[in-house]
Amino acid sequence: MTDIGILGTGAYVPDRVVSNDEVSAAAGVDDTWIIRKTDIRQRRWAAPDQATSDLATAAGRAALASAGITADQLSAIVVATSTPDRPQPPTAAYVQHNLGAAGAAAFDINAVCSGEVFALSAAESVLARRGGYALVIGADLYSRILNPLDRRTVVLFGDGAGAMVLGADGRGARIRHLQLHTYGELADLIQVPAGGSRLPCDPAAIEAGLHYFTMDGRAVRRFVEDRVPQLTKQFLHEAGVVPDDISHFIPHQANGVMLGTVFADLALPHATMHLTLTRYGNTGAASVPITLDEAARTGAFHQGDLILLAGFGGGMAAGFALVEW
Template sequence: MELQPLTKVLRSVVTGVGGYLPDEIVTNADLSKLVDTTDEWIIERTGIRQRHRAAPDQPVSDLAVEAARKALAAAGRTPADVDLIIVGTTTPDLTFPAVATIVQRKLGCPVGIAFDVQAVCSGFVYALSTADGFVARNRSKCALVIGAETMTRLMDWTDRGTCVLFGDGAGAVVLEPGEGEGTTQDRGLLGFALRADGTKQDLLYVDGGVSTNGQIGHLRMQGNQVFRHAVVNISEAVVAAAADAGVNVADVDWFIPHQANQRILEGVARRLGIDEKKVISTVAKHANTSAASIPLALYEGITDGRIKPGQLLLLEAMGGGLTWGACVVRL
C-alpha cells in the first residue's frame, strides 16, 4: 500500500529575540529616600533589588525600537522585511496613534499591519497569540511582537506598596512561518490559554483615563488579593496551555513567568511542581516591567546561554483587568 505524505503544519517560529533596558538604575536605597521603605523590606516581600527608569525624553516607542532592532539582528532580518508589528503596552506615547505605528515609522518599515494590544502585564502573551493568527495562517512573513512599558510614569511615589514594584523596559521577538509535522517536536508556538475576568478590576487598575477624568492617573493595587488570584489563576492557565500544546508541564525545559514578584514566581512553580532551577527570574534586577517582562526574561536567558534552540518554553502572565494567560513555545 502506498504511504501518503504527512500533512505539513504551518507554525509561528521565534527566529530572533531582543531586549532593552534604560540606562538609569533606581535602587531600593534610592527609593528609601522618597518613601517610607527600606531595602530589606522590599527584598523580603518582593525579591526586587533595583529597577530601570526611562529618561524624561524617552517615550516607550524608543524602548520598543531598541528591543526590536536587536530581535531583527538576531533573526538576520531588517526593518524592510517586517510586515506586521504588534506592541503590548499600557503606557503608550500618545492616546493615538498606536505605539506600533510609531515603531514602524522609527524603524523605517514598509507599509504593513501595525497595532497595539492592551492587556497590561498579560499584553505580551496576548500579542503573541494575536500574531500567531497572522503568521500561522501565512498572512505575515515577518512579524515583530513587542512588549514595552514605562510603568514608572504611572506610579504614586507616596505609595510604598506599589511604587517599589515597577520598572521600565522593552522586549521583542521576531515571528516567521515555519513548516512543522504537527507534533510537539515542532519549533514554534504550540499552545495558548488566555483568560480575563472584568469583575476583578478593583484589585489592580489605574485611577485615570481619557473618558473618565481626563488624567493619566496612578496605579492602584490590592496586593494580597492580587497575589492570591495570581497563583491560582496562572496555574490553571499554564495547565490549560500545556494541554492545548499536547505536552506535560514536567516536559518543559524553562518556565519564563511574568516578573511580578519573586513570591508569586515561587508560588506558581511550587503549585505546578516545577523545579526552581527551571525558572528564569529577572525580577531582582528589572522589577515588574509589565508586558515587557516575559520577553526581557527570555532575552536574558538566551543571552547568558541558559536557553538553547529546540528547548520547550512555558510563558505566563497576569495583569490588570484581571487578565492572564500562558503560552507554550519550542524555540
C-alpha cells in the same frame, strides 16, 4: 500554531539604575523590607526624553538583528503596552516609522502584564493572512505613572522593552500552543483611574492622584496564587504535555516571593524558573520577552527544550504560550 516560530529576540532597558534606597525613603520603607517582600534589588527607569516607543524601537532593532531580517520585510508590528506614548495614535505607529517598516500593519494591544502573550496570538493571526514576518514587542514605562508615596507600587516597577520576531519559514523556536484568559469582573484590581473616557485627567483628577497607577496588592496576589497554577495545569493538558516535559518556565516578573510560591505549586520537576526582576523589577508587558531574550542570549536553551511562558496581571488576565526551542 505549528508553522509559526520565534526567529529572534531582543531587549532594551534604560541606562539609569534605581536602587531600593532611592525609592524607599518617600514610601516609608527600606531596602530590607523591599527585598523581603519582593526580592527586587533595583530597577531601570527611563530618561526624561525617552518614551515607550523609544524603548520599543531599541528592542525591536535588536530582535530584527537576531532574526537576520530587515524592517522592510515585516508584515506586522504589534506593541503590547499599557503605558503608550499617547492615548492615540498607537505607539506601534511610532515604532513602525522609527524602524522604517513602511509596509507593516502596526497596532497596539493592552492586556497589561499579559500583553506579550496576547500580542503573540494577534501576530499569528496577521501572519496567517499576510505571511512574511511579525515583530511583537512588549514595552512599558511605568516610572511616569507611579505615586512615589505608595509603597505597594513604587518599589515594584521598572521600565523596559522586549521583542520577538515571528515567522513561518521553518526556522526558529516553534510556538506549539497558546491560551488566553480574561476575568473582567476583577478589572478594577489594577488600574489607572483617570485619563480615559470614564474619567478625564483634569486638574481635579490630578489633585486627587487619580492619574497614578493603583493596585490592590493582596487581591492580586490571591488571584495569581489561586488561579495561575490551575490555569497552567489546564494549559499543559490541552497542549498535550505533562509537567515533566517542561524545561524552562518564564513567568511575568511580578514579585519574586510570590513567584516562588507559584513555581512550587506548579510542580515542574525538571524546569528552571528564569528571573530578571531582581535587576529590572516588574517591567509590565516587557517582562516576559526581556527574560526570554536574556535566557536565550546566555545559552540557557537547547534544541528540543520546552519553554512555558506565562503572563498575568491587569484585566485581570492570564496568557500562556508553549515554545519548543
